[in-house]
Amino acid sequence: MCAGGMAFRRSWFSWDRYSEVDLFTERLDQNNSLSQAIRAAASDEMDADGNVLFGQIQGTVVGLKYYSGVVNQGEMVGLEREPHNLYDRNAIMVANIYGSQVGHIRKDLAEAMAYILDRKLAKVEGVVHSSTKNRFSMPVILSFWGKEENKSAVIQRLACYGYKLITGGLKNAFDNLFEGLLESKDGEKEAAESVATPLLPHQRQALSWMCARENECVLPPFWEKRGELYYNTLTCFSAKEIPERVLGGILADDMGLGKTLTTIALILTNFHDGKPLPVYNRVSGTLSIQAPDEQSSAPFLMLCLLRVYSRSMHTRACVCVCPQDQFEEHLRADVKLRVYMYHGPDRNRSTKFLSSQDVVLTTYNVLHDVSSPLHDINWLRVVLDEGHVVRNPNTQMSKAVLDLKAKRRWILSGTPIQNSVKDLWMLLAFLRLKPFDVREWWNRVIQRPVTQGDRAGLQNLQTLVKCITLRRTKTSEVNGRPLVTLPEKSVCVEQVELSASEREEYELAHNEGRHTIGRYVAEGTVLRNYADVLAILMRLRQHCCHPDLLSKTASDAGLAATPAELREHLIEKLRVVLASGSDEECSVCLDSVRLPVITHCAHVYCRPCIAQVIGTEQESARCPLCRSDIKINELVEFPQEEMAEGNGGRSPGKWRTSSKIQALIGNLLRLRREDSTIKSLVVSQFTRFLTILETPLREHGFRFVRLDGTMSQKKRAQVIQDFQSVTPSSPAIMLLSLKAGGVGLNFTAASHVFLMDPAWNPATEEQCIDRCHRLGQKRKVFVTKFIVKDSVEENMVKIQRQKQELVEVAFGSVDNDRKTSRINDIKALMKL
DNA sequence: ACCGCCGGGTGCC
DNA sequence: ACCGCCGGGTGCC
Numbered sequence: 043m044c045a046g047g048m049a050f051r052r053s054w055f056s057w058d059r060y061s062e063v064d065l066f067t068e069r070l071d072q073n074n075s076l077s078q079a080i081r082a083a084a085s086d087e088m089d090a091d092g093n094v095l096f097g098q099i100q101g102t103v104v105g106l107k108y109y110s111g112v113v114n115q116g117e118m119v120g121l122e123r124e125p126h127n128l129y130d131r132n133a134i135m136v137a138n139i140y141g142s143q144v145g146h147i148r149k150d151l152a153e154a155m156a157y158i159l160d161r162k163l164a165k166v167e168g169v170v171h172s173s174t175k176n177r178f179s180m181p182v183i184l185s186f187w188g189k190e191e192n193k194s195a196v197i198q199r200l201a202c203y204g205y206k207l208i209t210g211g212l213k214n215a216f217d218n219l220f221e222g223l224l225e226s227k228d229g230e231k232e233a234a235e236s237v238a239t240p241l242l243p244h245q246r247q248a249l250s251w252m253c254a255r256e257n258e259c260v261l262p263p264f265w266e267k268r269g270e271l272y273y274n275t276l277t278c279f280s281a282k283e284i285p286e287r288v289l290g291g292i293l294a295d296d297m298g299l300g301k302t303l304t305t306i307a308l309i310l311t312n313f314h315d316g317k318p319l320p321v322y323n324r325v326s327g328t329l330s331i332q333a334p335d336e337q338s339s340a341p342f343l344m345l346c347l348l349r350v351y352s353r354s355m356h357t358r359a360c361v362c363v364c365p366q367d368q369f370e371e372h373l374r375a376d377v378k379l380r381v382y383m384y385h386g387p388d389r390n391r392s393t394k395f396l397s398s399q400d401v402v403l404t405t406y407n408v409l410h411d412v413s414s415p416l417h418d419i420n421w422l423r424v425v426l427d428e429g430h431v432v433r434n435p436n437t438q439m440s441k442a443v444l445d446l447k448a449k450r451r452w453i454l455s456g457t458p459i460q461n462s463v464k465d466l467w468m469l470l471a472f473l474r475l476k477p478f479d480v481r482e483w484w485n486r487v488i489q490r491p492v493t494q495g496d497r498a499g500l501q502n503l504q505t506l507v508k509c510i511t512l513r514r515t516k517t518s519e520v521n522g523r524p525l526v527t528l529p530e531k532s533v534c535v536e537q538v539e540l541s542a543s544e545r546e547e548y549e550l551a552h553n554e555g556r557h558t559i560g561r562y563v564a565e566g567t568v569l570r571n572y573a574d575v576l577a578i579l580m581r582l583r584q585h586c587c588h589p590d591l592l593s594k595t596a597s598d599a600g601l602a603a604t605p606a607e608l609r610e611h612l613i614e615k616l617r618v619v620l621a622s623g624s625d626e627e628c629s630v631c632l633d634s635v636r637l638p639v640i641t642h643c644a645h646v647y648c649r650p651c652i653a654q655v656i657g658t659e660q661e662s663a664r665c666p667l668c669r670s671d672i673k674i675n676e677l678v679e680f681p682q683e684e685m686a687e688g689n690g691g692r693s694p695g696k697w698r699t700s701s702k703i704q705a706l707i708g709n710l711l712r713l714r715r716e717d718s719t720i721k722s723l724v725v726s727q728f729t730r731f732l733t734i735l736e737t738p739l740r741e742h743g744f745r746f747v748r749l750d751g752t753m754s755q756k757k758r759a760q761v762i763q764d765f766q767s768v769t770p771s772s773p774a775i776m777l778l779s780l781k782a783g784g785v786g787l788n789f790t791a792a793s794h795v796f797l798m799d800p801a802w803n804p805a806t807e808e809q810c811i812d813r814c815h816r817l818g819q820k821r822k823v824f825v826t827k828f829i830v831k832d833s834v835e836e837n838m839v840k841i842q843r844q845k846q847e848l849v850e851v852a853f854g855s856v857d858n859d860r861k862t863s864r865i866n867d868i869k870a871l872m873k874l
Numbered sequence: 875a876c877c878g879c880c881g882g883g884t885g886c887c
Numbered sequence: 888a889c890c891g892c893c894g895g896g897t898g899c900c
Contacts, residue, residue: 103886104885104886104887105885105886105887106886107885107886108886108887109886124887127887128887129886129887130886130887132887133886133887134887135887145886145887146886146887147886147887148886148887149886149887152887176888176889176890177888178885178886178888178890179886179888179890576899580875727875727876728875729875729876750876751875751876751877752876779876779877780876781875781876781877782876782877802899
């Protein structure tokens with residue numbers, strides 16, 4: 043500690059040798075001797091090798107039962123990489139002090155650690171503090187030591203695997219850093235007339251605050267004027283010249299509160315001292331200023347400004363950096379701006395051209411191109427959208443961002459802090475918040491005190507952040523009213539008429555079902571036969587959607603009352619299986635099915651293969667797939683006439699449409715004609731219906747994605763991201779299985795919802811609609827429910843309206859009256 | 875009948 | 888291993 047103090051004084055003196063102005067005009071870390079001195083002083087947690095403690099994590103030693111080495115409580119353990127381990131090239135062996143193997147580091151953590159150890163980014167020491175709780179594994183505390191410059195790489199690597207280095211308390215405290223900032227920052231400002239979208243009250247407040255940040259020359263936090271000097275109360279530094287003001291800040295509102303709109307309003311409204319940006323008017327081709335009182339002076343002002351700015355590539359242009367997938371969101375048809383998208387291979391790299399724009403949009407990836415002309419321009423403003431994406435200051439991308447020259451600087455971010463205080467440095471450095479934009483000062487004055495648990499350090503950090511940040515959450519209120527209200531939602535039912543042939547099929551099934559259920563009603567056995575009743579209803583519901591939904595499940599076969607019906611069902615199933623497009627495999631020969639037959643248990647094999655199985659096992663023969671009894675004379679094959687027209691025994695599966703599909707496609711085509719940016723959710727309870735829908739969507743050239751319950755979490759996230767993207771090539775339609783996924787899903791890119799078939803429980807429909815009609819939805823939401831006229835669906839809707847769940851009918855412990863009413867429901871459904 | 879729920883099999887790297 | 892994780896069986900009270 044003593045040595046540290048000496049070193050600090052040395053650095054203080056050496057700093058003295060440079061003029062005071064240096065602190066504000068040059069990056070101190072460009073000066074080697076000084077930054078070295080500070081760095082040497084910075085760490086009193088160094089070991090003999092000059093390594094510093096990065097932090098600790100708790101890991102797990104596994105596989106104890108396979109090895110003889112034992113460890114006592116509090117004992118140190120050795121860690122050894124086993125790059126040639128047969129099972130895992132990332133293996134890390136754990137041994138006790140005698141060198142006897144104790145076990146291995148659990149493989150997920152081993153993977154992260156192997157990367158770090160193999161690259162010598164850190165050394166790791168293990169200590170077993172708590173004793174073994176079981177015979178199989180035990181916890182171990184792992185301390186990571188290394189060179190300061192490798193620290194963030196190590197932290198980042200561990201973070202990739204979900205491990206967070208513990209660097210000392212106060213974690214929760216800075217998690218809440220941004221939560222104390224929920225205040226209105228008084229005052230509202232109307233946007234310039236060129237902003238076509240009216241601002242909400244909280245957006246006008248943000249605009250007022252942002253204009254003030256750009257126009258008012260307030261001292262940065264911790265600076266005050268003392269007599270003739272400007273004095274920093276944290277560093278005790280004083281200077282004669284006024285410290286450079288931060289013209290900008292962090293707009294950290296929650297997603298959906300309109301950060302982008304507010305920023306566009308800022309660009310148009312606050313060109314100069316609260317005056318609007320002179321906007322090029324596309325219609326008349328002349329320059330005009332939108333604020334009425336400025337009209338006469340506009341051309342003159344423009345000339346002056348253009349002349350002033352034409353020197354040394356100063357410009358009135360703003361550059362906005364955003365993540366790739368959010369590119370288009372900034373383009374608003376109603377704002378007449380010279381906007382240039384600086385990306386793609388043919389981008390115009392002329393600084394003169396770029397400087398002549400109002401807004402240049404680019405991405406973080408394009409920006410870090412070394413020869414970027416964007417770095418040769420002195421921008422009026424630079425805006426980082428989703429600014430938290432550049433939080434690691436060591437990346438090329440971050441350096442490119444920091445090197446942008448601009449008078450005013452803004453960060454938009456819904457989640458300003460991701461992991462730790464460290465993330466903040468990048469934000470403050472970008473804003474050039476003196477003196478903390480210099481890493482060493484940030485470390486000494488803020489970061490280290492905070493990570494060491496110094497309350498005052500945290501207090502200072504909070505003050506710092508508070509001065510430059512505006513944050514409201516979706517639950518914030520302004521004048522007792524919520525910040526945002528959802529766009530309108532309208533729900534309509536579209537009746538679908540079945541075609542003559544569909545009606546014929548439907549009535550056939552309906553009469554059959556009505557007969558069966560009528561019998562149950564007469565016998566008073568409806569509730570006892572409920573599964574059958576549901577199955578009948580299910581078949582009718584499927585009829586309403588598409589005939590091909592009916593014939594696939596094995597249980598259908600079970601429903602058949604007569605051998606002839608069973609045979610029909612099995613043939614139908616065989617037809618569907620072979621038509622499904624996938625290369626159906628025989629489970630006996632594991633090859634494509636030749637001479638297909640279907641068993642009574644509804645599994646498909648090659649006839650020779652399954653015949654051999656039955657021949658060998660005789661009376662005890664069982665289906666290789668489900669172990670049901672099978673007999674040679676019960677195998678069902680296609681009737682000869684169908685075999686002939688089939689493609690060598692496999693029908694190519696002729697796709698057919700249905701009335702409901704026609705109704706949907708009609709709507710989708712109409713929407714596409716009206717506005718090709720409209721996106722829709724197409725929802726069904728039958729995933730096979732979704733599959734059937736894929737064909738006409740493809741035929742009509744719709745781009746679509748699909749989300750159903752069979753997909754992994756990772757795949758779902760990918761699909762949702764694709765769908766939510768606003769690029770022109772992104773999918774316009776999501777095929778969605780009604781019950782897929784949890785409540786957290788966000789489909790706000792869609793403004794139209796098509797519910798293809800009614801659900802028993804209307805709440806599941808509502809939940810689905812709410813995934814699209816939620817915070818972040820910018821358009822009016824239209825919900826269309828397709829209901830087949832004169833069908834079980836219509837009756838389902840009637841029952842829905844009474845808010846009754848059919849399942850309760852049969853199984854609920856309801857009293858007799860209610861039971862009677864449920865039975866009446868079923869009668870109503872079947873028109874009995 | 876895409877879902878959650880249950881209980882059995884299972885287990886370092 | 889009194890876990891987590893996996894896959895199979897299962898069913899709406």
